Amino acid sequence: MEFIRMEFWTGRLRYLLYVKTRVGPWYTKKQWEKAAIQHPSGHSNELNFEYPGITVFALPVGFDNYCYAIVNELNADHITAERQCILIDVGDATKMLEFLRKNKLILSAVLSTHKHWDHTLGNSTLKSSFPGLKFMEVGELHLSINGDVIKAGGLSLSVCSTPGHTRKHFIFLLKLPDEQRQLIFTGDFLFNAGSGRLYECSPDVQLASIAKFVGLVKPTDLIFPGHEYxxxxxxxxxxxxxxxxxxxxxxxxxxxxxxxxxxxxxxxxxxxxxxxxxxxxxxxxxxxxxxxxxxxxxxxxxxxxxxxxxxxxxxxxxxxxxxxxxxxxxxxxxxxxxxxxx
Known part of the structure; x- marks a missing residue:
């Protein structure tokens, strides 16, 4: 069963242009420019959420995207007070570079939930700015990945494959030190009261990912999605x-x-x-x-x-x-x- 906008050849063509050609980055940049005019200070306030030894920053990008910064509060440099952090879904590198500078953060890794440009456009700039930095991009991962752990900045995040929105889509799970809750970064797999649209998979694939997700989580776990929907x-x-x-x-x-x-x-x-x-x-x-x-x-x-x-x-x-x-x-x-x- 093909899905929504992909069921007509015009939708397929637009999507292929977006993901396979320079049209995608160009279109995303234009969206960021429009959003900056409409929301000069961002579509949402920049907020941080404190947990034992960890702070998560929700950073607004574009019209409704979120990039997340996970900061390790336990390994701050005693002299400079610099702390290490991981960024998830960097759609806009300029904003993230300013955020890192302002908060005296050392970037340890950049993770991407999936390949869409509104989640990855900033990766190339960060690669140039931080040679040797650890990147986890979707193209480098296997569909079967499940339970693998990414270690960076003194933090450990589990990776779970959740195909549906795209053929390769991953969520990241961070277990809090008290081990009572996990923080889950879902990208476009799951939203508040919604689900990501299916551009490359059928509904049964997404439903299988949902069943896997429900089996991994607890009711008290907290979800950080890729968009404000x-x-x-x-x-x-x-x-x-x-x-x-x-x-x-x-x-x-x-x-x-x-x-x-x-x-x-x-x-x-x-x-x-x-x-x-x-x-x-x-x-x-x-x-x-x-x-x-x-x-x-x-x-x-x-x-x-x-x-x-x-x-x-x-x-x-x-x-x-x-x-x-x-x-x-x-x-x-x-x-x-x-x-x-x-």
């Missing part, structure tokens, strides 16, 4: 449940739809309040996603009915079709998103 995603979920009431899509839905409409409405209000103040809606817990993320619950009959999937198909097919239909419905709800190149 929370408000958009909760608006979509809220709209979908309201639509089901109006159209009587779910005549025998086991859940209380009125409650769900109100619950997602409260989520929308909370997100709108935060975003009006440019507060990043990251991180968020795995527990919250298991409860509210439709794309993590495609096995739920009420979600299948919500997406217009009939019960007669096999279970695997129903889940894949539910995933597919949810994105079709999202395009109906948010048609302007389809005007982007990818």
């Amino acid at each position: 929370a408000l958009e995603n909760y608006k979509f979920s809220h709209w979908l449940w309201k639509r089901s009431i109006r159209s009587e899509l779910l005549p025998s839905c086991p859940n209380d739809r009125t409650y769900l409409v109100a619950e997602y409405g409260r989520k929308v209000d909370k997100c709108q309040l935060a975003r009006s103040a440019l507060i990043p809606l990251v991180p968020f817990s795995v527990a919250e996603q298991l409860q509210y993320n439709l794309f993590l619950n495609t096995a739920d009959e009420s979600i299948q009915a919500l997406a217009g999937v009939v019960k007669s198909d096999g279970e695997v097919q129903r889940q894949a079709q539910t995933f597919f239909n949810l994105f079709k419905l999202k395009d109906e709800f948010w048609p302007e998103k389809n005007k982007n190149w990818f």
Whole structure:
């Protein structure tokens, strides 16, 4: 099953131009220039989150991207106070170089979750600026990688392959010293109340990655995604449940739809309040996603009915079709998103 914008030859051509030619870097740079005009101080406030021995900085890039800096607070230089850090998904090198300088940080490694230019455009500049620096780029990894550990800057991150959004996509898991929680950097695999679009894989591939992910994490683990999509995603979920009431899509839905409409409405209000103040809606817990993320619950009959999937198909097919239909419905709800190149 091919997916969304890739199902027409024009979508395929645009995507190939983006990933295979110089059009991709050019397009991404133009997007950054437009974003700088629209959001001179960034699409969100720059925030840092403190954990035992570790600080994570969420750094806004472009219209909605995040680059993350993981700082090891335990190995600061006693004389210069410089600390080591790892950067994840460097879409804009200029911003990252300024961030490193301002915070007296020593760059130990650069990691990329996948190949798209909005996550990797800054890598070449950083390679030139830091000869010999450790880079982990997607092209160098094998699809089968799972559980391998990257060690840099006194930190250890586990790597998990999560194909779906792209054929090669990886998430990084950092276990906190108290061993009660993990910090998970998901790139475009998983968002707050949403999932990454599938440009190179079918829904069943993404669903297999989701099943693997659910088996690796705990409800208390925290997720840092590649984009700020929370408000958009909760608006979509809220709209979908309201639509089901109006159209009587779910005549025998086991859940209380009125409650769900109100619950997602409260989520929308909370997100709108935060975003009006440019507060990043990251991180968020795995527990919250298991409860509210439709794309993590495609096995739920009420979600299948919500997406217009009939019960007669096999279970695997129903889940894949539910995933597919949810994105079709999202395009109906948010048609302007389809005007982007990818």
